[in-house]
Amino acid sequence: MVDHDSFSSFSRSKTLHQLEKQHFDLLIVGGGITGNGIALDAITRGLKVALIERYDFASGTSSRSGKLIHGGLKYLQNFDFPLVKETGSERDIVYNNALHLVYPITMNFPLIKKESYNLLTLKAGLTLYDKLAGVKKDERHKIYGKKKTLQNEPLFNKRTVQGSGCYIEYRTDDSRLTLEVAKTAHEKGAVILNYVEMTEFLKNEHNKVKGIVGRDHYSNQTFTIYAKHIVNAAGPWVDEVRKKDETITGKHMVLAKGIHIVFPYNKLPVNSSVYFQHKGRMIAVIPVENRTYVGSTESLYNKDMDDIHVQLDEVQYLLSCLKDMFPKVTLQIKDISSSWAGIRPLIGESGKKPSELSRHDEIFESTSGVVTIAGGKLTGYRKMADRILTYIDKKRNLNLPTTKTASLKLSGSQFNSIEELYEYSNRIQGQYSHLGLSQQDIDHYVLRYGSNTEKLLQMIDSYNTQQEKKEHRNVLGELRYTIENEMVATLTDFYDRRTSYLLFDLELVKKTLNVVTEEMATLLQWNKSVKEKEKRQIQYQIKKALHFKKE
Template sequence: MNNSISFSTQNRKTIITKMEQELFDVIVIGGGITGSGIALDAISRGLNVALIERKDFASGTSSRSGKLIHGGLKYLQNFDFPVVKETGSEREIVYNNALHLVYPIKMNFPLIKNESYNLLTLKAGLTLYDRLAGVKKEERHRIYGKKKTLQNEPLFNPNTVKGSGVYVEYRTDDSRLTMEVAKTAAEKGAQVLNYAEMTEFLKNEENIVKGIVVKDHIESKTFTIYGKHIVNAAGPWVDVVRKKDRPVTGKYMVLAKGIHIVFNRKSLPVNSSIYFQHKGRMIAVIPIGNRTYVGSTESTYKEDMDDIHVNLTEVHYLLGCLKDMFPNLTLSVSDVISSWAGIRPLIGQEGKSPAELSRHDEIFESDTGLITIAGGKLTGYRKMAERVMQYIEKKEKKDVTPSKTDTIKLSGSQFNNQQELESYAEKLTGYYHDIHLDKEDILNLVYRYGSNTDLVLQSISSYKQLESKEDMAILGELRYTVEHEMVTSLVDFYDRRTSYLLFEPQKVTSSLDLVSDELAKLLSWTPEKKQEEKRQLYYAISKTHSFK
């Protein structure tokens, strides 16, 4: 277990000094899953790596996905077999390397009257999917007739559901997965920094990019980083970065917006995860603990990329889909306890609609040598990183070598199987009995922090003088995330490190004063800074449940 505080907010000055002093082999712009994956791949090849992120890790698309490590079933409809094969095998690798964050779930795919799948095409599709994705024998799909389907899920509409297929998918915490990839890169020696924005490129006499000017948003200072290769992995913002180098020509980003809404599980008490077609569009219904979330919509987005709202029309659209699928439920806007909206970058070409655009990732290079990777999906982050690094190897006229990250367990995932994870939680429950957290509390922490939970519990123990175990637990989590996960704001903590903002909004409001007081102490905030932080968090809360 790594006990260093290299991935700590309190270590920013040291990281910046190293960034200023060293010449890097690779500089990565963007701390989402793509950029973090590239940093990990590059450092595992023995290269000197720096990564900067304008806001927080995963603060863009990588914390606003459907939180599924997809096997790519929907790509079968387009006969996109290579994508299904790659995402299927990648899914298994991501699962093995992040056992505490990636969970297999049974996905129920109902056959619905007048939709594109029938019993024959679903059977053929799932059989092909199992083969291409290399699904283990015990996890292969099952097909059920109407009677058994309605027994499995009594909420289904008996007038439209004709049968179903059940197969295995994987659910994840997308923002924590991204953060653990970035953290693993840092633990292996990469210099990684959030709240550090690239403001301009530095070029040599031949007009080739050789470095970047960076603004540190915490100290409001600028510094420079120099490197041999600069990779733009800014997700939906890649064109914003490209424009600082050259006017964007040829292919460009088209932004597709998706939303998800969250209910109490009692309001939407499905028996398992469900993936259903509604007028040709795919809708996921995913239970998680005492919540169920539903998504996604897809529409072209041209508004403020840094302030994306869920629209009331989008909520009504999803409620309509749910009404058709589960006619006995009466769900309304007031039942939505939280929501999120995100944008994904699709690679645009003149004359094509968003539905026709490629979901594949592509690499572009400008005449100044700036390498940009765009498109892609959460599941394929490792292969995207490998393609970028192989592109650089070709550019340097070196032999192309495969990625080593398929065998690198992420920070917190020092487990070989589920049993090891559960026995670790049991051992911690006995060892930390004096802080009065029960086994379920500790297991929940292990499913968030994995094999780093020992350090979290040490932090919690430091607040033993508090009477409330809830107060003790949340302050311990907070301290751990500041010291080991680069938390610099209330939103970092409540949204991306813990997901309390999305799934336990009540916990956010009840603990806010306590947490903001403690974070102000840990980070030496002025009273004005603390008020501004609280204002930003209140705004984030309001966005989750007030719809435009």
């Protein structure tokens, strides 16, 4: 029996009814990390909160980042000390509040001939970074000479690498982090729904915004949502939303595109993560279990925002960077096991060059009272939420309490330490030993679903006698769990943003696609045409991950 108050696709009609019937203090348009962060902050300060997302949660920038909770080292080059300080302290908070999703990794920063860092500037930069970012004592940087650097990473180019600095970064699953923030806001009382598009603003006789017209992508019905305050947090799409309110003047979004390509780990077997300069551009090489992903190039983007492709020339550029850095490794396009491309909004002004674009988040307010937040980064989502609530509080004299999210554990992260997390993992492996899952399998699930993994194992158990193949049984259990508890509505929601199989295990997607499609069609009562459309869409995503467009 499904709990109809759960964050479930089975509760859509009830949630739509709530959106239409309740009168909200705050309505957020946009279900990425920024929008969901605002929803969580607002609900914990006592406001009545609604959030709608045109597609799926994290379907834009929030699932297409470099998947790092940055401490902000690269901002030192621009002497942006406040940003380094903020991202450093925020990184620690995000880590403590989402222990199952944020992992410390060693980042190896090689010094390369003719690039902008030398031993002196790297040492000074990392020392300042440790200080500003409040880095824990046991995580402070280490500097190595050439000999030790090449021992640490034998794949480096002996001719060009002069030494290195090692420091701690944090890796995450960006789409799952977004989802856990959304689920936590929902648990606290926010009314949140995906696949609802804002089509127009509703205004009163004084031309002040009082609500929106929304369209549910599933029933194709339109309905109204009323709220005292409306925040536009649509990421790269904020200008599309602003245009529905008034003509845009002054500051506007400029889009920067980044790409990542994924290899089997044995094709690029680096000893740790690497962050290196190539002709001034920064490239990250991140190993994750049996894969290594590489990114990103950053170029201005002005094409279709809803269908972003990795271009062939971008892949060739990254391959040439890798060849210079790791000359012993031979990598070809056919070695790529998946890829992704994303855009992030930078804030531009007429007459400013791309190099002058702001990486900071900014708040704008229209004459009708629509408040827009744009720019910013994954790591700073909590601070962005605090800034927008503080802005609304001051402008509208709401006398809100201060933010409460700094020590708020996210859904799935009911652990006080990593030790507790692994104790939990060991305990549930014993409880569900009849499923024949290895400790490594359970650990994988715990590092995805955290303290909600027991619910998932119950789902897998419910398929135990129905499925001959364990692989099918496991993935169907995961599917059912994510439909009932994580609002999965499409095949791409499941394979991409809930599990990342599309990015890191395409073979599993191909092997389980038929059985998952059939089960999803049964659970969500798809007719034949919906089923075919869904299948075409995921097959298109698979093709997109492996085939690169020529300009």
